[in-house]
Amino acid sequence: MGADGNDIPLSAAQIPADDFADMRRENLARWPTGTEVDLDEAIEFHQSLPKHKQLGWVMRKAAAEGRCLTQPRGGFGTLELQLELMRALDGDGMADIVPTTTDSYTRNEQWSQADVGIEESKKEGRSMLNGFPMVNYGPKQTRKLIEAINKPAIVLSGTAMPRLTCEIGFAAGFTGYLGSGIAYTTSYTKDTSIAEGIRNYQYLDRLAVLYQEKGIDLHRRQPGFLTGTNVPPCIAIAVGVLDALLAAGQGVRNYGLELGQTLHLIQDAAAIQVCGELAHEYLAAAGFEDMFLPVTSLHWMGAWPQDEAQCAALVSYGGTLAAIGGAVSVTTKSTHESYGIPTPNANAEGLRTTRMAIYMARHIRLNELPEFQAEADLIRRETRPIIDRVLEMGDGDAALGAVRALEAGALDIPWSPNRFVQSRVMPARDLDGYLRVYDPGEMVFDPDVAEIHTERLMRRAEAEGVPYDQNLAVTSVYEISEPLDRLFPFPWGPE
Amino acid sequence: MGADGNDIPLSAAQIPADDFADMRRENLARWPTGTEVDLDEAIEFHQSLPKHKQLGWVMRKAAAEGRCLTQPRGGFGTLELQLELMRALDGDGMADIVPTTTDSYTRNEQWSQADVGIEESKKEGRSMLNGFPMVNYGPKQTRKLIEAINKPAIVLSGTAMPRLTCEIGFAAGFTGYLGSGIAYTTSYTKDTSIAEGIRNYQYLDRLAVLYQEKGIDLHRRQPGFLTGTNVPPCIAIAVGVLDALLAAGQGVRNYGLELGQTLHLIQDAAAIQVCGELAHEYLAAAGFEDMFLPVTSLHWMGAWPQDEAQCAALVSYGGTLAAIGGAVSVTTKSTHESYGIPTPNANAEGLRTTRMAIYMARHIRLNELPEFQAEADLIRRETRPIIDRVLEMGDGDAALGAVRALEAGALDIPWSPNRFVQSRVMPARDLDGYLRVYDPGEMVFDPDVAEIHTERLMRRAEAEGVPYDQNLAVTSVYEISEPLDRLFPFPWGPE
Amino acid sequence: MGTKVVHTRGDITLVTGVIGADTHIVGNRILSMALEEAGFKVVALGALTPADEFIKAAIETAADGIMVSSLYGQGELDCRGFRELCIEAGLNDILLYVGGNLVVGKQDWADVEARYVDMGFDRAFANGTRVEEVIDTLDEDFAARAGGIA
Amino acid sequence: MGTKVVHTRGDITLVTGVIGADTHIVGNRILSMALEEAGFKVVALGALTPADEFIKAAIETAADGIMVSSLYGQGELDCRGFRELCIEAGLNDILLYVGGNLVVGKQDWADVEARYVDMGFDRAFANGTRVEEVIDTLDEDFAARAGGIA
Ligand code: B12
Ligand code: B12
Numbered sequence A, B: 001m002g003a004d005g006n007d008i009p010l011s012a013a014q015i016p017a018d019d020f021a022d023m024r025r026e027n028l029a030r031w032p033t034g035t036e037v038d039l040d041e042a043i044e045f046h047q048s049l050p051k052h053k054q055l056g057w058v059m060r061k062a063a064a065e066g067r068c069l070t071q072p073r074g075g076f077g078t079l080e081l082q083l084e085l086m087r088a089l090d091g092d093g094m095a096d097i098v099p100t101t102t103d104s105y106t107r108n109e110q111w112s113q114a115d116v117g118i119e120e121s122k123k124e125g126r127s128m129l130n131g132f133p134m135v136n137y138g139p140k141q142t143r144k145l146i147e148a149i150n151k152p153a154i155v156l157s158g159t160a161m162p163r164l165t166c167e168i169g170f171a172a173g174f175t176g177y178l179g180s181g182i183a184y185t186t187s188y189t190k191d192t193s194i195a196e197g198i199r200n201y202q203y204l205d206r207l208a209v210l211y212q213e214k215g216i217d218l219h220r221r222q223p224g225f226l227t228g229t230n231v232p233p234c235i236a237i238a239v240g241v242l243d244a245l246l247a248a249g250q251g252v253r254n255y256g257l258e259l260g261q262t263l264h265l266i267q268d269a270a271a272i273q274v275c276g277e278l279a280h281e282y283l284a285a286a287g288f289e290d291m292f293l294p295v296t297s298l299h300w301m302g303a304w305p306q307d308e309a310q311c312a313a314l315v316s317y318g319g320t321l322a323a324i325g326g327a328v329s330v331t332t333k334s335t336h337e338s339y340g341i342p343t344p345n346a347n348a349e350g351l352r353t354t355r356m357a358i359y360m361a362r363h364i365r366l367n368e369l370p371e372f373q374a375e376a377d378l379i380r381r382e383t384r385p386i387i388d389r390v391l392e393m394g395d396g397d398a399a400l401g402a403v404r405a406l407e408a409g410a411l412d413i414p415w416s417p418n419r420f421v422q423s424r425v426m427p428a429r430d431l432d433g434y435l436r437v438y439d440p441g442e443m444v445f446d447p448d449v450a451e452i453h454t455e456r457l458m459r460r461a462e463a464e465g466v467p468y469d470q471n472l473a474v475t476s477v478y479e480i481s482e483p484l485d486r487l488f489p490f491p492w493g494p495e
Numbered sequence C, D: 001m002g003t004k005v006v007h008t009r010g011d012i013t014l015v016t017g018v019i020g021a022d023t024h025i026v027g028n029r030i031l032s033m034a035l036e037e038a039g040f041k042v043v044a045l046g047a048l049t050p051a052d053e054f055i056k057a058a059i060e061t062a063a064d065g066i067m068v069s070s071l072y073g074q075g076e077l078d079c080r081g082f083r084e085l086c087i088e089a090g091l092n093d094i095l096l097y098v099g100g101n102l103v104v105g106k107q108d109w110a111d112v113e114a115r116y117v118d119m120g121f122d123r124a125f126a127n128g129t130r131v132e133e134v135i136d137t138l139d140e141d142f143a144a145r146a147g148g149i150a
Helices: A017-028 A032-036 A039-048 A055-065 A079-090 A111-124 A134-148 A163-172 A181-188 A194-213 A233-250 A265-285 A308-325 A344-361 A370-393 A398-408 A447-464 A471-481 B017-028 B032-036 B039-048 B055-065 B079-090 B111-124 B134-148 B163-172 B181-188 B194-213 B233-250 B265-285 B308-325 B344-361 B370-393 B398-408 B447-464 B471-481 C006-011 C026-037 C051-060 C082-088 C109-118 C131-147 D006-011 D026-037 D051-060 D082-088 D109-118 D131-147
Strands: A069-071 A098-101 A153-156 A176-178 A219-222 A255-260 A295-298 A329-331 A426-429 A435-439 B069-071 B098-101 B153-156 B176-178 B219-222 B255-260 B295-298 B329-331 B426-429 B435-439 C013-018 C041-044 C065-070 C095-100 C123-125 D013-018 D041-044 D065-070 D095-100 D123-125
Touching: A017 A032, A017 A163, A017 A194, A032 A134, A032 A163, A039 A163, A039 A194, A055 A069, A055 A176, A055 A219, A069 A344, A079 A098, A079 A134, A079 A344, A098 A134, A111 A134, A134 A153, A134 A163, A153 A163, A163 A176, A163 A194, A181 A194, A181 A233, A181 A398, A194 A219, A194 A233, A194 A398, A219 A233, A233 A255, A233 A265, A233 A370, A233 A398, A255 A265, A265 A295, A265 A308, A265 A370, A295 A308, A308 A329, A308 A344, A308 B308, A308 B344, A344 B308, A370 A398, A370 A447, A426 A447, A426 A471, A435 A447, A435 A471, A447 A471, A471 C026, B017 B032, B017 B163, B017 B194, B032 B134, B032 B163, B039 B163, B039 B194, B055 B069, B055 B176, B055 B219, B069 B344, B079 B098, B079 B134, B079 B344, B098 B134, B111 B134, B134 B153, B134 B163, B153 B163, B163 B176, B163 B194, B181 B194, B181 B233, B181 B398, B194 B219, B194 B233, B194 B398, B219 B233, B233 B255, B233 B265, B233 B370, B233 B398, B255 B265, B265 B295, B265 B308, B265 B370, B295 B308, B308 B329, B308 B344, B370 B398, B370 B447, B426 B447, B426 B471, B435 B447, B435 B471, B447 B471, B471 D026, C006 C131, C013 C026, C013 C051, C026 C041, C026 C065, C026 C095, C026 C131, C051 C065, C051 C082, C082 C095, C095 C131, C109 C123, C123 C131, D006 D131, D013 D026, D013 D051, D026 D041, D026 D065, D026 D095, D026 D131, D051 D065, D051 D082, D082 D095, D095 D131, D109 D123, D123 D131
Parallel strands: A069 A329, A098 A153, A153 A176, A176 A219, A219 A255, A255 A295, A295 A329, B069 B329, B098 B153, B153 B176, B176 B219, B219 B255, B255 B295, B295 B329, C013 C041, C013 C065, C065 C095, C095 C123, D013 D041, D013 D065, D065 D095, D095 D123
Antiparallel strands: A426 A435, B426 B435
C-alpha cells in the first residue's frame, strides 16, 4: 500500500496517527531537504518565538481588540531577495503579518525546475521565479526569513499539492499557512481531482494539529478568493465553511476564512458578517464549538487597471472596506498589480496606504443600516441552501459532498480552470454595484432569491441598453480594469 | 465720496445699480488691465460657451443626476505654465471642473509684486508664485486659459479683496468663482475687518448678478473650509448659510457651499446632508425660495503626512467621503500636499485616484443608518442656535450679525489669523474619530449638546491617559500628519 | 481597422492555451470565446498546458497559429525554445503570438517585447490587450501572409 | 538631546511671525505657544507680517532671535535680503531661523536649505518639523553662543 493516504476512502474524518506517521515518512523522502525536518526541534523553535511573532496568537488578539491587521503577498526567487523583501515589508511596509509566497514550480512540486529558476535568478540578478522556492532551500535556510523579521509570518502557496511545502514551512517557523482543499484545487489546477486536493490539505491540517497537540497555536487559513474573478459572497462563504469543516475534522481550531472584496461597501461588509456567522453556525452544528474563525478581507482579486493613480484608489478602498466590514485582517495589493509582482517598495506603499485607510475608517460600522441588513439576509438565504445541499449530497460528509456537488454543479466556481468543476455559473455586476449571479449553471437558488438576481441584472441591461446575455458577465470581468476615460468619463461633452 | 461703497452703511441689502456702476468704474481704474474689461463683450463670450463649459449649468446637471464632480486646485506664475497645467488637469486628470488659483500677491492686491514674481518665474524657469496672477495678465490674455480646455473653469482666490480679480476672471470667461466675505476674511487676513471683507464680496456677488441679469448662470461658491484646521461642521455650515444669505441679498441664485472633510465617514455625510437642508431652510425663510445650493466636499484641509503612500489614502478616502456623502463635487488634493504645490502630474494623479474612488462608492448612501441620523440631528442642534444668534445680533441682517457675532465670539473660527475674530474655540477629535468642540470660547451651545462634546472628549483623554486640556486640540492638529509608525503602529511588541 | 479578410477566418485554426504551470484561465478563455465568435476555428487547451501539448495539438489540427497565454510571470522560462520545438515538429511557418504578463514584475514593455521576439514569437501582447485588437492583428497578419509567400 | 542650558531660556527673547502675505498661522501659533511654555520670552507678530515689522519688533524688544515662518511658497521672494535688513538695523548677530514650506512645490530639501543659508539664515527647517526639535536646536545654538565669542 502507498502511504500517500489515497487508499483510505475519502471522508472528513481525522487521519489516524499511525497512518499519518507513514504518510509523513514517505512525503519527506521526496526531496533531499525533507530529511532536515525535525518535528521536535521545530516545536522547540516555535515555543521560543515571542507571542507577537506567532500568528495564531496575533489573530486572536486582533479579533479580541477589534483591529484590522495588514498583510501583503510577496515572494522572490532567492533567499537573499526574499530576506530583503520581508525586511522591507516588515519595516517600510509596517506589515502586521509578513508573507512568503512560493513560486509556481514549487506549487506544482516541480522542484528541479525551481532549482533552475534559482540559478537563473542568481545569474540574471533579478527574480525569474514568481515566488520563493521554500522546498529547495529547506527548513534551516528558510528559517533565516523568520529570524529576519519582528512579526508573525505566513506561507502563501496557491496549490493543490502542499504536502512537502507545509512540512518545510512549519519546520522553518512559519506560524500561519494559507490554503485549502476545495478552494485551491478548484482555482489553481486543471487535472487534479477535488478528492486528491482535499486529501492533500487534510495532510496539511493534520500536520498543523501535530503542532497543536504540542501547544503550538498555528493559524490555518482558507483562501476564499477562489479564482478571484467576481466570486459572489455566497459561493466564497459556502466553500469557506466546507473547507473549515474539513480542517476541523483534522482537529484544527484556529482557522481563518478569506473573502475577496466585491468592491461594494455594503455587500462586502454584509459578506464578512455572514461569513463569520455561518461558519460558527455550521461548525457548531458539526460538533466543533470551540473554533476561532476570524475573517480576512482581500483587496480586489480581479483584473486591475494599468493606471497607478486608479490603482491607488483600489488599494485604499481595500483598506476601507476591510476596516468597515470588521475583518480581522486585510491582504493587500499594490499599484503594480496589473503589471506584475510588485517591487518591495511598491508593495510597502500598498501596505501603508491600506494602513492609513484602516486608521481613518476603524470606527465605522454599517450593521444597523437597513440596506446592510437586507443584503446580509440575502447572502444568508443564498448560502445556507448551497451548504445544506452539499452536505446532503455527501450524506453528511463535507469531503464527499464537495466532490459530488462540484461534479454535479450544485456547488460551482466561476471561471475555474479545473475539469472536475462545472464552472458554468456566471456572475455579473448589477446597476447598484452589487455582484449578482447572471447564470447559476446547475446551482439551485430559492426562486425568490434567483428572481432578485435576474431582476437586478435585467435592470442593468436595460439601463445600459445592452442585451441581457453572457456579455454582462464578460464586461464585469473587465470593468474595474478599464481606463477611467472609458469607465467614468466627463459625461456632458464636448460633443 | 469714494466709490468703494464703504460709505454706504453695512447691510445685507442689494447694492443699487447706479452705486454699483460708480464702484465698478473706480475699481477698474486701479490697474491698467482693468480697462480691458468690457461687460458686453464678456457676456457675448459667455453666451458663446457650450453648456458643458458653463459651471452653473454643469453643477445643476450634476446635482440633478446625483453625480459627484472632481475639481483640483492649481495655479502657476506664468500664462505658459498655467496653460500647460490646465490642459493636464483637463486631460490627464480628467477634472470635471478646471481651476485657476491666483497667487498670494494677487490676493493681496500687490500687483506690482506679482509683476516681479512673473519676471522671476520666467527667469528661473519655474513658478516663483503660488498661483496665477490673473490681474496682471488681464482678461484677454487670461481668456486663453478658457479656450485651452474643454470643461468649465473656476477662479480660486483666497482673499478678502476680490474686487478687481473677479472683474478680470468673469470677463475672461470663468463661469465659477469661489470666495465669500465671512469665510475668507476670517481665515485669510489679519487686519481686514469683517465688514470690509463682506463689502468686497458683495461687490463680487453683485457683479455676478450683472451677468445673471443677461442670462449668464454663473456659479458662485462659498469656501466653507475656513482655516482648514479641524473646523467642526456646525461652524462651517453656519458661516456657509450666512455667506449664502449675503450672496442671495445681492441677487445670486446659483451658490455652492463647501465643507472641509472631517475624515469621519458618518460625520461628513451628515454634515453634507444638514448643510444642504439648513441652507435651503434659512434662505427660504429669508425669502429666497429659488436658490440652487449644491454642496461641495473638500479633501482633508488640515496638515497632511509626508509619506506619499499615506497621502494616497487621504486622497482616495476624500473621494469616498464625497461620493457617499452625496456631495455634488469634490475638491481634490495630491500626494504632494505636505510639501508644496503639486506638479501637474501629481495633481492629475490625485484627480484620477479620487475619480476611481467616487466610481466605486457612487451607489452608497448612509442616510438610514441610525448613527448617521443621530449625528445629523446633533449637527442641526449645534448649528441652528449659532445662526439664529447671529441673525438676532444683526437684528435680522446677516451682514451686521456676522460682524457683531464674530467680534463677540458668539460665532467663532478656530485658528483664525484675523484680529477681529476671537478665535478662542478649540476643536479636537474624539475617541470615535468625530470632530468635537473642546473649548467653545464664547460660543453658546445648548447644555445637552455641550455635554455631549465634553463627555466624548473626556472619554478620549481617559482612554489615552492624558489630561483633559488644550493639548487635545493641538494633538488633533497634528494627528493626520503623523507618520504611520507613530499614528498606528503594530501594537504588540517587539518590547 | 478591420482588414477586409473576414471571409477567410473560418479556414484558420488557432490553438490557445496557458503555458507552463500557469492557472490564469480567465483572459485566455475570454480570448478563445471571442476568437470563436469572430469566426476562427479554436482549439482551446485551457490552463496549465506544457509547451509540447501546444505543438501536439497544432500538428493534430493542422493549426495556422498558436496563441500562448502567460500571466504568472514565469513565461520567460516556459517559452524558451518554443519556436525551436515548432520547427523540430515541422511547424516551420506557424504564427506564434504570446500575451499576458510576460515577465516577473513591472518592466519596460519594449524590452520585454524584444525578448519574446528574439525567442521567435511573431508578436507579443502586453497586459491589458483587448480581444478586438488581437482579432484585428490576426486579420492583418493572415492577410499579409495570403498576399505574400506563404 | 536637551542641552543643559534650560535656566537661560528666560533671558532669551524670540520674535515669531509669518512673513509676507502668508496667512498660515496654525504652525506658527503652536510654535509660539510651545516656545513660551518652554520658558522663552516670545513676541508673536502673527500672520501676514512684512519683513520690516520683524526687524522693528526685534529692535524694540532687544530680541536674541527671529523665527520666521513661511508656508505659502513665496517665502523665497519674501525672505530675500532679510539678513541685510537686520544688519542695516544694527542687529548684526541676531539668530535667524526660518521654517515651513519654504519654496513652491516639492523640491530637494538640501537644495532649499542651502538657498536659505545663502540668504543669511542660521538654520532652515523643513515642513513636518516638530516643536521639540526646534527647542532642542535653539538650546544648542544659544549654548554654543554663550560658550563662544558672542
Ligand atoms: C485573477 C488573477 C488570479 C486568479 C486566477 C484565476 C484563474 N484561474 O484564472 C488567481 C487568484 C487564482 C491567481 C493566482 C495567481 N496569480 Co494571479 N492574477 C490575477 C489578476 C488579478 C487578473 C488576471 C485576469 O484574470 N485578468 C483579466 C483577463 C481578462 O485579462 P488577461 O488575463 O490579462 O487576458 C487578456 C489579455 O492579457 C490578452 N491575452 C491574454 N493572453 C493572451 C494571449 C495572446 C496570444 C494574446 C494575443 C493576448 C492575450 O487578452 C485577454 C483578454 O482581454 C492578475 C493581475 C491583473 N492583471 O490585474 C494577477 C497576476 C497575473 N497573478 C500573478 C501571480 C503571481 C499569481 C500567483 C503566482 C500568486 C498568487 N497571487 O497566488 C498565482 C498563480 C498560480 C499559478 N500557478 O498560476 C501576477 C503575475 C506576476 C508577474 N507576471 O509578474 C499578477 C500580474 C498579479 C501581480 N501583480 O502579482 N491570479
Ligand atoms: C491649513 C492650510 C491652509 C489654511 C491656513 C489656515 C491658517 N490661517 O493658518 C488655509 C486653508 C487658509 C490655507 C490657505 C492657503 N494655502 Co495652505 N495649507 C494648509 C496646510 C494643509 C496645513 C498647514 C498647517 O496648518 N500645518 C500644521 C502646522 C502645525 O504645521 P506647520 O504650519 O508646517 O508648522 C510646523 C513646522 O513647519 C514648524 N515651523 C513652522 N514655522 C516655523 C518657523 C521656524 C523658525 C521653525 C524653526 C519651525 C517652523 O513648526 C510648526 C509646528 O510643528 C498646508 C499643507 C500641509 N502641510 O499639509 C497647506 C499649504 C501650506 N498651503 C499652501 C497654499 C499654496 C495655500 C494658498 C496660497 C492657496 C490655497 N490653497 O488657497 C493659501 C494661502 C493664502 C495666503 N495668503 O497665505 C501650500 C504652500 C505651497 C508651497 N509652499 O509650495 C501648502 C503646502 C499646500 C500645497 N501643497 O499646495 N492653507
